[in-house]
Amino acid sequence: MTQSPLEIWAIILLLGIGTFLIRFSFLGLIGDRKLPDWLLRHLRYTPVAVLPALVAPMVVWPQATGGQPDLARMLAAIATLGVGYATKNVLAAIGAGAGTLYTMLYLLG
Known part of the structure; x- marks a missing residue:
């Protein structure tokens, strides 16, 4: 068309x-x-909800593998979540996820 x-x-x-x-x-x-307090409280969680919604499809159905789940990306997501939860540091979580992804892609071929 x-x-x-x-x-x-x-x-x-x-x-x-x-x-x-x-x-x-x-x-x-x-x-x-002035917005109501209940609305401001809910709006605080918007970035926390949007970011995982943007990233999750790239982890579960990555375009690089034709939509098939991939062990390297799953491990990188787990490492990112674990480091982020443990350290409460965004940059450390991103670094751990990126390092895990590149290491796993190298090791798994």
Whole structure:
């Protein structure tokens, strides 16, 4: 299915307007009003929920292996979680995961 350049630009424009309106509905309309404490408490956990949701598919169904689970990536995820939980240090967790991944890819071929 091939779209003309006009159709592609119309889609890009409409998606841009939609994205702006979604963000404006929260940021622009609320403005400087004080948010309820329960909402602020829930918003604190947003990054903690989003990051694993972005990473999990790359661990469980990695594109590099054609969507098949891979021992090297699973071990790297476990090392990352373990070091992160033990040290509470993001950089140490990332380093442990990266080191484990590269080591396992080297050892497992």
